[in-house]
Amino acid sequence: MKKTAGTSRNHSLFRQVYDYILNHIERGEWSVNDKLPSVRLLAEELKVHRLTVFKAYRQLTEDGKVYVKDKSGYYVSANNAVIEDGAIVSSYIQSSQLSDIQRIPVKYQFSQALIDPNLLPNLYLSDYVKKVFDMYPKVMGTYASVQGDDELRESLSQHFKEHHRLQLSSDELLITSGAQQAINLIAQMMLGTLDSVLIERPTYSVAMDIFRRQGARLIPVNISPDGYDLDEVEHLMRTYKPRMFYMNPTHHNPTGYTVPAWQRKLLVELAEHYQCLIVEDDPFRDIFFDEKPPLPLFAYDTEGWVIYISSFSKYIAPGLRICAVACRFPFMNQLIKAKSIADNGTPQLNQKIFLHYYSSPRLQQHLDKLRIALQIHKEIVEEELDRAGWEWTAPQGGLNLWVKLPGEISAEALYRKSIEQSISFVPGVICDPLGESKSWIRLSFSFANEALLREGMQRLAALSRTLEVK
Amino acid sequence: MKKTAGTSRNHSLFRQVYDYILNHIERGEWSVNDKLPSVRLLAEELKVHRLTVFKAYRQLTEDGKVYVKDKSGYYVSANNAVIEDGAIVSSYIQSSQLSDIQRIPVKYQFSQALIDPNLLPNLYLSDYVKKVFDMYPKVMGTYASVQGDDELRESLSQHFKEHHRLQLSSDELLITSGAQQAINLIAQMMLGTLDSVLIERPTYSVAMDIFRRQGARLIPVNISPDGYDLDEVEHLMRTYKPRMFYMNPTHHNPTGYTVPAWQRKLLVELAEHYQCLIVEDDPFRDIFFDEKPPLPLFAYDTEGWVIYISSFSKYIAPGLRICAVACRFPFMNQLIKAKSIADNGTPQLNQKIFLHYYSSPRLQQHLDKLRIALQIHKEIVEEELDRAGWEWTAPQGGLNLWVKLPGEISAEALYRKSIEQSISFVPGVICDPLGESKSWIRLSFSFANEALLREGMQRLAALSRTLEVK
Numbered sequence: 001m002k003k004t005a006g007t008s009r010n011h012s013l014f015r016q017v018y019d020y021i022l023n024h025i026e027r028g029e030w031s032v033n034d035k036l037p038s039v040r041l042l043a044e045e046l047k048v049h050r051l052t053v054f055k056a057y058r059q060l061t062e063d064g065k066v067y068v069k070d071k072s073g074y075y076v077s078a079n080n081a082v083i084e085d086g087a088i089v090s091s092y093i094q095s096s097q098l099s100d101i102q103r104i105p106v107k108y109q110f111s112q113a114l115i116d117p118n119l120l121p122n123l124y125l126s127d128y129v130k131k132v133f134d135m136y137p138k139v140m141g142t143y144a145s146v147q148g149d150d151e152l153r154e155s156l157s158q159h160f161k162e163h164h165r166l167q168l169s170s171d172e173l174l175i176t177s178g179a180q181q182a183i184n185l186i187a188q189m190m191l192g193t194l195d196s197v198l199i200e201r202p203t204y205s206v207a208m209d210i211f212r213r214q215g216a217r218l219i220p221v222n223i224s225p226d227g228y229d230l231d232e233v234e235h236l237m238r239t240y241k242p243r244m245f246y247m248n249p250t251h252h253n254p255t256g257y258t259v260p261a262w263q264r265k266l267l268v269e270l271a272e273h274y275q276c277l278i279v280e281d282d283p284f285r286d287i288f289f290d291e292k293p294p295l296p297l298f299a300y301d302t303e304g305w306v307i308y309i310s311s312f313s314k315y316i317a318p319g320l321r322i323c324a325v326a327c328r329f330p331f332m333n334q335l336i337k338a339k340s341i342a343d344n345g346t347p348q349l350n351q352k353i354f355l356h357y358y359s360s361p362r363l364q365q366h367l368d369k370l371r372i373a374l375q376i377h378k379e380i381v382e383e384e385l386d387r388a389g390w391e392w393t394a395p396q397g398g399l400n401l402w403v404k405l406p407g408e409i410s411a412e413a414l415y416r417k418s419i420e421q422s423i424s425f426v427p428g429v430i431c432d433p434l435g436e437s438k439s440w441i442r443l444s445f446s447f448a449n450e451a452l453l454r455e456g457m458q459r460l461a462a463l464s465r466t467l468e469v470k
Numbered sequence: 471m472k473k474t475a476g477t478s479r480n481h482s483l484f485r486q487v488y489d490y491i492l493n494h495i496e497r498g499e500w501s502v503n504d505k506l507p508s509v510r511l512l513a514e515e516l517k518v519h520r521l522t523v524f525k526a527y528r529q530l531t532e533d534g535k536v537y538v539k540d541k542s543g544y545y546v547s548a549n550n551a552v553i554e555d556g557a558i559v560s561s562y563i564q565s566s567q568l569s570d571i572q573r574i575p576v577k578y579q580f581s582q583a584l585i586d587p588n589l590l591p592n593l594y595l596s597d598y599v600k601k602v603f604d605m606y607p608k609v610m611g612t613y614a615s616v617q618g619d620d621e622l623r624e625s626l627s628q629h630f631k632e633h634h635r636l637q638l639s640s641d642e643l644l645i646t647s648g649a650q651q652a653i654n655l656i657a658q659m660m661l662g663t664l665d666s667v668l669i670e671r672p673t674y675s676v677a678m679d680i681f682r683r684q685g686a687r688l689i690p691v692n693i694s695p696d697g698y699d700l701d702e703v704e705h706l707m708r709t710y711k712p713r714m715f716y717m718n719p720t721h722h723n724p725t726g727y728t729v730p731a732w733q734r735k736l737l738v739e740l741a742e743h744y745q746c747l748i749v750e751d752d753p754f755r756d757i758f759f760d761e762k763p764p765l766p767l768f769a770y771d772t773e774g775w776v777i778y779i780s781s782f783s784k785y786i787a788p789g790l791r792i793c794a795v796a797c798r799f800p801f802m803n804q805l806i807k808a809k810s811i812a813d814n815g816t817p818q819l820n821q822k823i824f825l826h827y828y829s830s831p832r833l834q835q836h837l838d839k840l841r842i843a844l845q846i847h848k849e850i851v852e853e854e855l856d857r858a859g860w861e862w863t864a865p866q867g868g869l870n871l872w873v874k875l876p877g878e879i880s881a882e883a884l885y886r887k888s889i890e891q892s893i894s895f896v897p898g899v900i901c902d903p904l905g906e907s908k909s910w911i912r913l914s915f916s917f918a919n920e921a922l923l924r925e926g927m928q929r930l931a932a933l934s935r936t937l938e939v940k
Contacts, residue, residue: 141587
């Protein structure tokens with residue numbers, strides 16, 4: 001960076017210094033509450049006049065990116081989030097808070113919406129894999145195509161037609177390495193800085209991390225046991241012209257709620273009318289307790305405004321990381337391009353293993369057993385919740401309960417105590433795009449076994465009583 | 471977007487319209503030479519005054535993003551690239567041209583730097599896999615950690631110590647799904663819009679696509695059979711203050727050249743001095759013909775300015791997509807965060823399969839045989855090149871030859887003819903950050919078998935003679 005005379009060059013120099021500092025903050029090299037380099041030091045480093053650096057800091061302070069403390073220097077503001085018109089503009093967040101929680105090893109694991117590996121068909125699958133190698137001896141010797149294995153996409157398009165009434169050709173399917181990669185690719189394809197995204201409140205926290213990383217503006221849409229308030233959805237679409245609505249309408253994470261069929265049709269109409277892409281994330285469809293959920297929104301969409309993310313490998317073999325994304329042209333072309341940049345294709349081996357189990361009759365037998373096992377898990381937790389006097393709405397499916405703590409108990413206070421006792425859950429604040437829901441928690445009942453669920457829930461309730469007394 | 475009075479709001483409205491158009495171009499929704507919406511239409515769509523749209527188009531025209539044709543309207547400029555001080559500022563390119571070429575099925579496949587699956591230990595590996603399932607029966611039931619399997623990272627850190635004198639703890643290794651994902655994660659971590667990146671000329675075209683997608687500015691560094699011109703490298707580091715130098719210094723793709731050991735030491739010193747991260751991509755280290763290559767730059771780095779990407783699975787089991795990235799803190803922390811956003815971890819199954827083969831004595835036996843086979847492949851192509859009178863520098867390793875076509879033959883003209891005859895190769899222009907090298911081609915000798923290599927090369931030479939006559 002060189003010093004030059006002239007107002008216009010000076011202005012652009014100011015801009016460069018401003019951007020330099022902001023880039024460092026956004027890339028996380030300078031973290032929240034870090035002290036920033038002094039004006040003198042930065043001026044020397046960038047070989048610009050001190051006044052230019054001073055002006056850049058002053059503008060960053062005005063813009064809420066930086067704050068001044070005790071006149072001792074400049075510091076990075078908390079997460080660079082600005083509330084504006086009730087929406088949230090949030091800068092690039094590099095980490096997923098959820099994965100931080102899940103990294104802590106605990107005995108009573110209620111924070112992972114994963115299925116107990118003992119409930120998965122492990123031995124059966126390992127026999128299957130041997131067959132896969134006999135069928136495709138060179139499966140590890142070649143790359144898959146970017147879009148995904150032909151045979152797998154063909155089989156999935158048949159399955160979707162038979163089970164969910166989705167009219168799909170295999171060309172309208174892309175295989176990704178897990179649903180999270182799918183969301184990330186869609187975000188990269190669709191979102192620029194300050195583009196608006198409708199997102200449920202509460203929602204899957206990793207999705208928020210991904211959209212924020214793209215610089216998007218999150219507009220919360222409340223989800224209740226009855227679905228959304230469609231007037232609110234329409235108002236938000238009209239007001240914010242969002243690029244997309246990311247939703248998880250079936251056995252929703254974290255609440256377990258399911259959006260009713262009549263709303264699904266109207267939502268597709270709203271999406272068409274306001275040209276707002278619906279990203280329908282559907283990982284829990286097959287985990288229902290009493291009756292099958294309504295058809296996906298994708299089934300009602302005739303104009304190509306829904307992208308459908310189906311990640312069944314969670315309840316078959318999560319370690320395979322296989323997910324299918326269904327969408328129409330031209331979105332599919334763009335998604336394939338994004339996938340080709342990201343990793344050039346999901347490993348062929350994983351696709352072939354998945355394919356053979358997925359298309360076997362064993363899959364339905366496994367699912368029947370799994371649903372019963374998970375319903376028992378859920379009922380154990382519900383019994384203990386009832387005993388503790390906590391509030392929740394019984395979900396029709398999924399792996400989680402969304403629970404309101406009694407009284408004024410703070411979920412974060414309970415969380416800190418729980419971790420000490422080797423119990424983990426997800427504090428509601430992590431799932432809330434507004435950073436509220438402070439007395440809500442997400443309890444996943446799918447990972448711990450029955451004995452640990454019972455014992456852990458009783459311990460958790462006891463812990464919460466100690467907080468109530470205070 | 472609402473109309474409001476007042477200069478400052480109008481200015482910000484102008485900015486929003488400007489960014490709206492630019493975002494659509496950068497996301498590829500409006501492609502090069504596409505006609506853009508008329509001022510009237512866009513003004514209606516965005517509910518702003520026509521003058522605002524007109525001003526935005528005018529500014530975009532000035533900025534070279536858009537051009538006016540025959541007074542009939544506004545069009546997207548060619549790839550939004552601007553030459554400035556000899557460097558290239560290029561906007562987000564969504565697709566990889568290389569993968570387009572490789573998608574075409576041909577009989578004489580010289581465009582893929584992949585190893586003929588018949589040269590890989592397929593049957594042996596498939597027996598191995600069965601053992602892996604006996605050892606880890608639940609390997610498909612759980613997610614891997616974000617950073618990668620502990621056992622694999624431990625084993626790799628031992629291997630790097632023994633074979634390449636790299637002092638590495640397993641905490642300084644991250645497992646990714648292929649080298650391309652590693653490059654993409656590093657780019658996301660390090661690069662903001664208009665950050666400068668040094669890149670070899672010619673280079674791996676996918677890397678250019680990735681950096682351009684981040685909005686980076688590519689600064690070419692020539693690579694010759696003797697390595698780089700270090701004075702040029704220093705001049706470029708001083709002038710452009712690049713965030714990183716992406717290099718492939720060992721059996722370089724596409725040329726096969728290897729940067730000598732004496733330059734490696736000095737390059738690490740330059741990187742430290744100019745605080746320019748070196749991203750050392752090293753996929754071909756074990757494919758040498760006569761003698762082992764010099765140690766990686768990473769081995770000379772004491773200050774943490776080198777990130778080392780090691781992707782051996784290319785010559786073991788490409789279908790597994792296993793790559794290891796070595797780097798020091800704080801870069802490692804940031805990389806783990808980027809990986810957690812991208813896909814939350816590479817599948818455990820693939821890591822365990824790879825681990826067990828990688829740590830077996832069979833690996834070295836396989837490599838010994840593979841090197842001989844590839845050397846024979848290379849020599850067949852070189853015999854035919856010699857006969858055709860084409861120019862190239864014999865590489866010390868790798869999978870490719872970088873070849874100058876005789877006379878004024880255009881590689882793109884030859885490519886078009888070749889594809890008709892079911893022969894593919896990579897035109898040099900795709901590997902050149904300046905978009906030149908128009909009479910150079912990359913020939914990969916690793917994929918086709920010996921008979922097809924001989925036959926295909928003779929056909930290619932004959933085709934080129936028909937172009938010469940004209």
